[in-house]
Amino acid sequence: MNAILILANLTFREAIRRRIVLAGLALGISFLVIYSIGLHFILIDMRQEFTLRDLPARQNFMNVEMQNFFMMAGLYAITFLSIAMAALLGADTLAGEINSGTIQTIVSKPIRRADVILGKWLGFAGLLGLYLLFMAGGVVSSMLIQSGYVADNLLNGLGLIYLETLLIMTITLMCSASFPALATGGIVFGMYGLAFIGGWIEQIGAIFQNPTAVKVGIFTSLLIPSEALWRRAAYEMQTPLAGVLGMSPFAATSVPSLLMVIYAILYLVVALILSIRIFQRRDL
Amino acid sequence: MSVAAIETEQLRKVFGDRAAVKGLTLQVAQGEVFGFLGPNGAGKTTSIKMLLGLISPSSGTASLLGKPIGDRDAMSRIGFLPEHFRFQEWLTAREFLTLHGQLLRMKADDLASRMDELLERVGLADYRNKLLRTFSKGMLQRVGLAQALLNRPALIFLDEPTSGLDPVGRRLVRDVIREVRAQGTAVFLNSHLLSEIEVTCDRVAFIRHGEVVRVLELAVLSTDETSLSIRVSNFPAEALSGLSQWGKDIQMDGEHIRMVIQSDAVLPEITRYLVTQKGEVYAITPNRMSLEDIFIETVGKDGGL
Numbered sequence: 061m062n063a064i065l066i067l068a069n070l071t072f073r074e075a076i077r078r079r080i081v082l083a084g085l086a087l088g089i090s091f092l093v094i095y096s097i098g099l100h101f102i103l104i105d106m107r108q109e110f111t112l113r114d115l116p117a118r119q120n121f122m123n124v125e126m127q128n129f130f131m132m133a134g135l136y137a138i139t140f141l142s143i144a145m146a147a148l149l150g151a152d153t154l155a156g157e158i159n160s161g162t163i164q165t166i167v168s169k170p171i172r173r174a175d176v177i178l179g180k181w182l183g184f185a186g187l188l189g190l191y192l193l194f195m196a197g198g199v200v201s202s203m204l205i206q207s208g209y210v211a212d213n214l215l216n217g218l219g220l221i222y223l224e225t226l227l228i229m230t231i232t233l234m235c236s237a238s239f240p241a242l243a244t245g246g247i248v249f250g251m252y253g254l255a256f257i258g259g260w261i262e263q264i265g266a267i268f269q270n271p272t273a274v275k276v277g278i279f280t281s282l283l284i285p286s287e288a289l290w291r292r293a294a295y296e297m298q299t300p301l302a303g304v305l306g307m308s309p310f311a312a313t314s315v316p317s318l319l320m321v322i323y324a325i326l327y328l329v330v331a332l333i334l335s336i337r338i339f340q341r342r343d344l
Numbered sequence: 345m346s347v348a349a350i351e352t353e354q355l356r357k358v359f360g361d362r363a364a365v366k367g368l369t370l371q372v373a374q375g376e377v378f379g380f381l382g383p384n385g386a387g388k389t390t391s392i393k394m395l396l397g398l399i400s401p402s403s404g405t406a407s408l409l410g411k412p413i414g415d416r417d418a419m420s421r422i423g424f425l426p427e428h429f430r431f432q433e434w435l436t437a438r439e440f441l442t443l444h445g446q447l448l449r450m451k452a453d454d455l456a457s458r459m460d461e462l463l464e465r466v467g468l469a470d471y472r473n474k475l476l477r478t479f480s481k482g483m484l485q486r487v488g489l490a491q492a493l494l495n496r497p498a499l500i501f502l503d504e505p506t507s508g509l510d511p512v513g514r515r516l517v518r519d520v521i522r523e524v525r526a527q528g529t530a531v532f533l534n535s536h537l538l539s540e541i542e543v544t545c546d547r548v549a550f551i552r553h554g555e556v557v558r559v560l561e562l563a564v565l566s567t568d569e570t571s572l573s574i575r576v577s578n579f580p581a582e583a584l585s586g587l588s589q590w591g592k593d594i595q596m597d598g599e600h601i602r603m604v605i606q607s608d609a610v611l612p613e614i615t616r617y618l619v620t621q622k623g624e625v626y627a628i629t630p631n632r633m634s635l636e637d638i639f640i641e642t643v644g645k646d647g648g649l
Binding site: 063077078166168171344 | 393396400424431434443444446491
């Protein structure tokens, strides 16, 4: 078996055996349960309200808007959970193994150091993919079963959310190759926070038509394009009206261009290459 | 077979403004058990890590089994037990060995039989499906040793292999070293336990401040002068002079006789002589000039600090 696959498999098993995934799943399932119960009561309420006051055509229109809103809220929450999972998985991986010396018997085998990074990356990517699939599957099917609603461009949206998770994981891996675990966690959450604030400045700037604020937002997206990926994902899945109204944390008013998506992919590739380079030069 | 197992030329590592290894030049032949001795901080572990490609040298060259450092073909014929061994503790002993065997590109059936053989050899056969998390320090050291032997290496690095082990475990390591040596494996042994080195190694290098200050053939030790202590009771003082035909510096202090002999070969004759005299003989103990004596003489009492 190829060294990358052996190490990907090891990474995968480690996450499961060390119960990080279990913790993530426990949190995720709690979220899905609460979300589904909440959604259940909101939908009942909503139907009664609309039936009492409005015409059938308008009722349907409002229904879709509300369902989309709750769908996006759910997906936003699981994006955050997936990102937290990506950061937690990645922060300790290299830093911890370098610190404990576990890495020494691995690296002194007939493998390349790049194999170690690529193996870990692949293992985490698989794990995060499954996690996202499970969580998004939960939100989407909860909505589908309870209301019959499916968002437009769902797969595009989920793909972008996955890309965002992978981006955060790769940045974490890169930091973990140079810094201790705790510092890595701090840096990654700090960057995520920066992107979040930057995204909001851009949104507000777009609503009030302030080009400087929009530029600040774009600049932070260039520093770390994670939030931009979420907004692109939201744009793909949201109803046209939500995009125009905009004043919801789960909607995108200032829509990142496709160029930004390509930029994010390049960013990820560069971060991965840098992780390899840093790890290759590091004394273990 | 003429290539050296290890060959280094002025290998040097500088951390900041401190040279951890100043210029390591040494040769280890194939099939040789080579001891690497030195006080704490002399650069022993750094040297091993450079040879294994874990740390990149600041300057100098080295080759293992005739290949430059980091060569993957050479690495597949090398075994390594690190000093502060920490392994994937969420794996079972068998899973752990499987992982390392796979990374060594071993074939599945060979790996399976080799793994069972080694677990048996290091006394962990009953623990093969237990998680490493539940292992004691000594058991981890044993499974680490099995890991280092998986690929029937031509060269094996053991960095303080007996540090966590009880006397039984130490003997195991010693026996394993003898076995692999008999199979032609070169062993690079870094240890603080001089008595271990003394009984297992063919040659030792003394390291101080990251330089080889002395290389010693250990076979020499056994022919060196030996001080002999004899414990007797009611031994007639006049019989003492009879011992001078086998040695010198004969002294008697109560029940203890001390003398210096040239070789262990005279021991049977001395024993025969003693028992034919009046008085009782309780012990005859040769104390060779130990490696410890040489160590302190070479690196200094301050430990090279």
